[in-house]
Amino acid sequence: MENFSLILAIVVVTALAFDFTNGFHDTANAMATTISTGALKPKVAVAMSAVLNLVGAFLSVEVANTISKGLVDETGIRPEVIFAALVGAILWNLLTWLVGLPSSSSHALMGGLIGATIASAGLGAVHGDVLVTKVLIPAVAAPIVAGVAAMLATRLSYTLHRKADGKAAAKGYRAGQIASAGLVSLAHGTNDAQKTMGIITLALVAGGAVAPDSDPPTWVILSAGLAIALGTWLGGWRIIRTMGKGLTDLQPQQGFAAQTSAATVILASSHLGFSLSTTHSVSGSVMGAGLGRKGGVVRWSTATRMFVAWGLTLPAAALVGALAESVTDLGDWGTGLVLVFLVASSAAIWKISRREVVDHTNVNDHHGEPAGVVTTAIAAVTPPPVGPVSEDLTATIPSPATATTTEPTAPAV
Secondary structure, eight states: OTTHHHHHHHHHHHHHHHHHHHHHHHHHHHHHHHTTTTOOOHHHHHHHHHHHHHHHSSSHHHHEEEEIEEEBBBOOHHHHHHHHHHHHHHHHHHHHHHOOOOOHHHHHHHHHHHHHOOOOOOOGOOHHHIIIIIHHHHHHHHHHHHHHHHHHHHHHHHTTTTTSSSSHHHHHHHHHHHHHHHHHHHHHHHHHHHHHHHHHHHHHHHTSOOTTTTOOHHHHHHHHHHHHHHHHHHHHHHHIIIIIIIIIOOOHHHHHHHHHHHHHHHHHHHHOOOOHHHHHHHHHHHHHHHEEEEEEEEHHHHHHHHHHHHHHHHHHHHHHHHHHOOOOOOOHHHHHHHHHHHHHHHHHHHHTTTTTTTOTTTTTTTOOOOOOOOHHHHTTOOOOSHHHHOOOHHTOOOOOTTTTSOOOOOOOO
């Protein structure tokens, strides 16, 4: 570790700062549905998620190796390039958190890395085959697979429990939600914490602190796990509100189906080394669960804003990463200037967020806009749940008289 320079230390600290933003940005992936259905109290939910994120960080290093060894050519990559990549990823995370949009922290990180690498070493330094097979294809496939699985699981749940007592079924599904939320948290730590491990390992290789093709050192795994757990514990309440109430209104059956489907997809992808977006997987499963119940609501204007954010994540983070790399290439003073810009921008975003505070006390107050014409049409042909259903399970089902036939703009988050 004698080669652990000041710039390398700055990169490691910045990477852990990104990991922290990843934690509170993606808390909604594990706990939004559990909080929105009342299965767990908000603070209890995020504390549970934080612990399991930390545990998940120790389960695998396959995704970390995809980032550190596969996406870009290690040769010629300087620590400043990694720093520039992190700047793009952090700023995108903070901007999307400010407006309450569940975008992909993973794609923000990879976009920043790709942009900074191209600015530094050219397009040839990016491994296009890895980008396509382990990033872009999973980005498209994950929400579709998770969504279809959640929709089928929701319909199956209503069918299997049509003769069950409504309140007993609700209690059982809420318990199942807690278990499945824990599984998603574990999967999130297994997948997302590894991305920071990978980026730190890549920086250590670039700075000569560890040998090429090395696995993440133990201290990297521990620090990345702690950073993402701390961010998760603080709770990204704005995005939890959007995911839990802004996309659809979920009953316990749907929440259980959504989380179980998402966790299965995420864990399978982690095992295969796919740098999957947990946000894409969970969002797809939430929408699939919404469509799986008669009268279920998917608010497509909110979903459309989310899809736009997904499409912009890679190029926006890449652009900022490339610009930051161009400035750091000017020397130490350029790196210092980028660092000051990052800190100032982050502070400004936080100050703006204080104009409308969202926390555990009001996270469930927002109910989004009414169902639009697409949801109404799909709900009309979806088989209804059969058998007795408790009052608390049907309270969120809109009647035909209250459904609208337009797609109004979602309220500002």
